[in-house]
Amino acid sequence: MENFVFHNPTKLVFGKGTVEKIGEYLKKDGIRKVLMLYGGGSIKKNGVYEKVVRSLHDNGIEKVEVSGVRPNPVLSKVHEAIQVARENNVEAILAVGGGSVVDSAKAIAAGFYYDGDIWDAFIGKYNVKKALPLYVILTMSATGTEMNGNAVVTNEKTQEKFYFSSKHVYPVLSIVDPTTQYSLPANQVVYGAIDAISHVMEYYFDVAGSDLIDRIDEGIIKTLMETTEVILKEPENYEARANFCLATTLALNGLTGLGTTGGDWSSHELEHAISAFNPDIAHGAGLAIVFPAWMSYVKEQISEKLIKFGKNVFGMSGEFSPDDVINQLKSWYKKIGAPVTLKEVGINKEDIEKITQLANKHAPFGTVKELKMEDIRKIYEIAYE
Amino acid sequence: MENFVFHNPTKLVFGKGTVEKIGEYLKKDGIRKVLMLYGGGSIKKNGVYEKVVRSLHDNGIEKVEVSGVRPNPVLSKVHEAIQVARENNVEAILAVGGGSVVDSAKAIAAGFYYDGDIWDAFIGKYNVKKALPLYVILTMSATGTEMNGNAVVTNEKTQEKFYFSSKHVYPVLSIVDPTTQYSLPANQVVYGAIDAISHVMEYYFDVAGSDLIDRIDEGIIKTLMETTEVILKEPENYEARANFCLATTLALNGLTGLGTTGGDWSSHELEHAISAFNPDIAHGAGLAIVFPAWMSYVKEQISEKLIKFGKNVFGMSGEFSPDDVINQLKSWYKKIGAPVTLKEVGINKEDIEKITQLANKHAPFGTVKELKMEDIRKIYEIAYE
CATH class of the missing domain: 1.20.1090.10 (Dehydroquinate synthase-like - alpha domain)
Structure with a gap:
């Protein structure tokens, strides 16, 4: 067995009926405004969107939305969302979706504080030093991104699909409600x-x-x-x-x-x-x-x-x-x-x-x-x- | 499967030659003075004591010692150590030993900030609100206390062996070096x-x-x-x-x-x-x-x-x-x-x-x-x- 250091600070909230608790958790952590990131709209069909929006509203949390993250997520969407996050002074990213959404959210959270192109983190030119706190509602289980510090994104210009890892992008909290996945x-x-x-x-x-x-x-x-x-x-x-x-x-x-x-x-x-x-x-x-x-x-x-x-x-x-x-x-x-x-x-x-x-x-x-x-x-x- | 919340923030440092890193870790966390707690002196025989003391010294960390924690640890030792910790204004507890030492250290860490008798936490009269940061060097693997928020102590006056649990007493960092256990x-x-x-x-x-x-x-x-x-x-x-x-x-x-x-x-x-x-x-x-x-x-x-x-x-x-x-x-x-x-x-x-x-x-x-x-x-x- 090799020596190791294990440190995983993510809080995992798991089970039926947990999605609607997101607002309470954010409020308890003092978050007042989030960038809500999601994909192609399946969360509007399966009821997750509505539950999240209501829970944010009930807890007095403002949101600004960016949607359209696609499978094999791309860098241009990350850039777009960083811009929106900055313009709106959000205090956290709330990713609602599967691995593509969460991985993009990690790049956005890190990119928020970085003056250069966050792609630098993927090609080893920038070692992430700081990131916005990330909250996750996972609607497709696969990549494990809800409880680690890894993100994979594709740079569509160069056809490069690269990853970065950082302790700063472990989600603060991830909600996994298996019932949201019934319709996958x-x-x-x-x-x-x-x-x-x-x-x-x-x-x-x-x-x-x-x-x-x-x-x-x-x-x-x-x-x-x-x-x-x-x-x-x-x-x-x-x-x-x-x-x-x-x-x-x-x-x-x-x-x-x-x-x-x-x-x-x-x-x-x-x-x-x-x-x-x-x-x-x-x-x-x-x-x-x-x-x-x-x-x-x-x-x-x-x-x-x-x-x-x-x-x-x-x-x-x-x-x-x-x-x-x-x-x-x-x-x-x-x-x-x-x-x-x-x-x-x-x-x-x-x-x-x-x-x-x-x-x-x-x-x-x-x-x-x-x-x-x-x-x-x-x-x-x-x-x- | 029942719903659950999992959140374990302890950093686990595992493997050969890890004991001597304690000073660096404490320094990186800004700790300048610790209460070093241990048991009957086996750590002086197996070389762990010397490694810890040298590492603390090399990193400019002051220590005050309390020893003599016994198996099935007792409340009176906890009281004694809380007194020492307060008199010396320590910033953290460093537990070096097995389950008895670590469990006692948790009670001490919580007791430091509590005006009453910390036994109140064991009998449900006090819900721990704050504790000194706890660092652990584990020299006997058994109870799992190095990576949880539980502590068991015996009140020798009442012959009660009770426990308390709190998120505040998860160790910040636990070092487990299996070679220190060769002589058990x-x-x-x-x-x-x-x-x-x-x-x-x-x-x-x-x-x-x-x-x-x-x-x-x-x-x-x-x-x-x-x-x-x-x-x-x-x-x-x-x-x-x-x-x-x-x-x-x-x-x-x-x-x-x-x-x-x-x-x-x-x-x-x-x-x-x-x-x-x-x-x-x-x-x-x-x-x-x-x-x-x-x-x-x-x-x-x-x-x-x-x-x-x-x-x-x-x-x-x-x-x-x-x-x-x-x-x-x-x-x-x-x-x-x-x-x-x-x-x-x-x-x-x-x-x-x-x-x-x-x-x-x-x-x-x-x-x-x-x-x-x-x-x-x-x-x-x-x-x-």
């Missing part, structure tokens, strides 16, 4: 599950770790797999939703990384290039394609872990190989309706070179095996069909 | 393991919960059982120590209680009366005796959970009963050298009435079954031999 389309549940599973796997297949956290990882992944299948059949099964939501939060709130070297994260780098190349490809879909391909490419290095994964997650027994485990994972992804090849999502063979170039901007990356351009190209080739 | 006597490892396992079981056998947290609970308990056996044979096995230490912290930092009604805690109430009656009985020893007896008494209510526990923790298969699982737990306690009856620790049959009276001061308690005086007496009778 099935593919969002599927991609959310794959995203969260992938977060845990990035740590599980790290070169270091511990039996304890491996067991916790296995428990989180098993729960995500079981509950995804239940939710696809019964979208309003509260227990399944609640287990799913909590599992996605724990997948990336620091717990699963304790005692590792920090995770491998190659598959995420490889995926970011795919969805930067084509923003219509969901992050979870890209991960379903690229993670098993990465596993195949480094299977020598992770063979023991793959066998352990097969036993403890899939309940495999008797004689089986690392390849069998990878195939089992792909089968499960197919079963829940996810793509497992680049071809399926409309990527042509010729595009592989372009995507390789995009991914190579961050290379070398990976701890299990340090990936350079040639490795990256080979993994995309494995992932092709 | 075997029985402290055994009782620490039983204490931590019992914390998880209090939540596991709650009337509510979730598959996800059950899996995490099972993983923590299995890890504690495996690593205890390794440590008893190889006290300087770092991986075993590190897994053990982290498991005890996670056992009671809030994680294992997520989505429960708050745990049952009857066994802890029943144990506190035993070690209040005879402070020479270690908390872990008392729990090894009383928890299986409680399980037997309420086995109708927890039969399904006992079967799940047997399967997933002990790997039991085929036909087995709840009683078999309870016996398996007792066997494991015996295997590692713990007592499993009151008789073994020198309690006489006549003492049962006195202990029942002590426990009854907090009755009724328990969520699985609300225990009244008659129930309490019966459980002690089951635990007798």
